[in-house]
Amino acid sequence: MVTPVANTRSGRPRDERIDSAVRAATVDLLNEVGYAALTLEAVAVRAGTSKPALRRRWRGRQHLVVDALAATVGTSPTPDTGCTHCDLIAGIQTLTEAFTTKIGRRVLPALVADLADDPELAETFLNRYFHPRRATTAEALRRGIERGDLSPDTDIDLLLDMLASTTYYRVLFGHLPVTEGLAKQVVETILAGVATPHWRNHHH
Amino acid sequence: MVTPVANTRSGRPRDERIDSAVRAATVDLLNEVGYAALTLEAVAVRAGTSKPALRRRWRGRQHLVVDALAATVGTSPTPDTGCTHCDLIAGIQTLTEAFTTKIGRRVLPALVADLADDPELAETFLNRYFHPRRATTAEALRRGIERGDLSPDTDIDLLLDMLASTTYYRVLFGHLPVTEGLAKQVVETILAGVATPHWRNHHH
Amino acid sequence: MVTPVANTRSGRPRDERIDSAVRAATVDLLNEVGYAALTLEAVAVRAGTSKPALRRRWRGRQHLVVDALAATVGTSPTPDTGCTHCDLIAGIQTLTEAFTTKIGRRVLPALVADLADDPELAETFLNRYFHPRRATTAEALRRGIERGDLSPDTDIDLLLDMLASTTYYRVLFGHLPVTEGLAKQVVETILAGVATPHWRNHHH
Amino acid sequence: MVTPVANTRSGRPRDERIDSAVRAATVDLLNEVGYAALTLEAVAVRAGTSKPALRRRWRGRQHLVVDALAATVGTSPTPDTGCTHCDLIAGIQTLTEAFTTKIGRRVLPALVADLADDPELAETFLNRYFHPRRATTAEALRRGIERGDLSPDTDIDLLLDMLASTTYYRVLFGHLPVTEGLAKQVVETILAGVATPHWRNHHH
DNA sequence: CCATAACCGAGACGGTACGTCGCGTCTTGAT
DNA sequence: ATCAAGACGCGACGTACCGTCTCGGTTATGG
16 A cells, blocks of 8 residues: 555544545646646645645655556556567557656656655556566567567566667657657667678677 | 846846856755755855846756756767767767766756756757757767668667667666666667567568 | 634644744844844744744734734833822823833834734734723823812813823924923923913903 | 935936926825835836936935925915914914825825934934924914913923824824814813813912 | 047846745644 | 544745846037
């Protein structure tokens, strides 16, 4: 759980309708005003409750947002079709789609930036979002190796990073758009490489 | 210039010693307390001036930080040694080094996250930081193409993103460290690709 | 109470040590810098608290000063010795003495001037300062009437004003000093009048 | 003159239309927003000029107000009809009338309060407003003495203060209205006194 | 008669203080 | 005994205003 205070046992039980109302209010407000302008006060008012009720459940704005998004947005696993590059493209494609929503484009970067200041939040975030998605793509890579499509000494972690990072990079800096074909381009470049036979002969 | 108001003509000229004192104070405080805890008030006090003096020069915290960093940190261009992959590795290496400082690791992610909320800030940032560095690496790629090391139909923009993004990705999520050899790994993966000859024959 | 918001019922109770610390700081600063230069910010710093804490308790500088002075300075009642003019002189004398302090001479005039801009403040001031003092002098006048010293159709309100106003007038305009004998002169003039028997015969 | 800088001799002469425009703007704004909310900036804008133009002519807000009022409001002298108490009543009456205007009721008290902080301003004010009016009433008192209406050992200064101060007192504290008959009441009280023959025999 | 020098009007600046927003905490009453 | 909620203490923000400095333009005087 994310609740800072352990719900020990006795006494008045927590009103769970508040939990869901707050999560809904948080997502609503994120869509309306963004992350930087999200105030706990506004969330409490929108959810029809009070600030301390929020604070008892979440340590702060970041934790609330992580929890609210996790309960709302889902993760799409990388498929297993027998075609290595198709699976990878499909897996990265879902990342691209996640960045078409306002929350993806504007909230996620800010949230991620906050991870650096709070290791506990970072751990929560990684376990809830990052690693699940990453694990399914890692499976696809391992299948590719077994299938003989990918080199057996492939550094899977490195590849996972290279596959996903470009999309994120473009969203963050905004210097180039995240096009529909980007996933395909990235996957094929990583698989095929860009060097000419001339270079390959000279250096490998 | 970053000054929000153009210094048209008449009136009292701006005291430029304040500009430099504030920039220095900003960098100092970024190193001490980080970006999230950076206060305009504290910067003003540290610089021996006042809040309105800052506000006249910079639109907000973000703009001040961009300007202060630009005036302090420099950009290391990608070298030109005649060896394509050596140059690329060296170019990416400087990015890795930039993330070894506290400012690189903790300030830059937060700053970049703020770009999404302010297009004007994003433009300033890109023109001051991003594009200059990127341009020198783009040159290295073009030389590689001319030299016959890289495929002539290489998508340069895509490659530039793929080269730099992995480092940034690891810094942001912190799931894996940014090692010294990362630049080399990334460059060689992109050049050589990870697919086996078996895959290449089947699909290309 | 002077507190703008009624302390209805629930919620965190107010820290009363802040109240007294602020009042003490206010009186100190009034003695040091006067009324015009009295800053809420400086009061907060001196009292070791913050501006919003002050603002929750008092609507503004004026209200704070009224409250701080009322809690510090006391009112000396007009005595009852059986001698009408002696009592009146003694009563007015305390007013003279109040104007020997720096707060009396420099703070009160400015404070009183502010009453015109804020009816609520004026009411508070009158109830706390003005009327209590005035009531005791009114008693002395009524005793003088009963005793047969003063004309039974005396306009008490008018006399109260005439007794006190001269001292105030001299303090305000500073054209003449407030001497020790002033109270006696005023009282005796009002009692005896300045007209000659010649005038009295002609007009009354 | 009120001009802080002596208009020595050569150079560009001062634009006197600005003087009168500023004075008019000052009076206008005093009527609109009062004294406390009067800002030099607003005056400058209203007068179609700039702040330094004002500052060159007047040392501050107070001096500007004193000058603007002096150039606008006039002083009505105490008449000389041969009737002592009639003249005195008429003289005080003009004071009453002065306090029926908004400027009289709201601006004058605040302005007078500022006199305590600036001796030079106080002198200017006394010479322009206070003493001229006072002198004409003093003449009336001297005529009353010569005429045999007033006691020859009358303290003229004391009487002048007692005559005028009550009106001012009521305006300042607002505890009682300044009625039309107030002047008459004050004058007759001072002339006749309020003591009974019983008291007079016992103590004088 | 013109050049010079002084002064004027105006804009922008540096800084103090204000009033406000939001966070995180504490205390009371109700469940 | 624990929860929900209101109020509080405080850090920081963004703004208004003051008093000052500098600039370009205008005007009287001296050569």
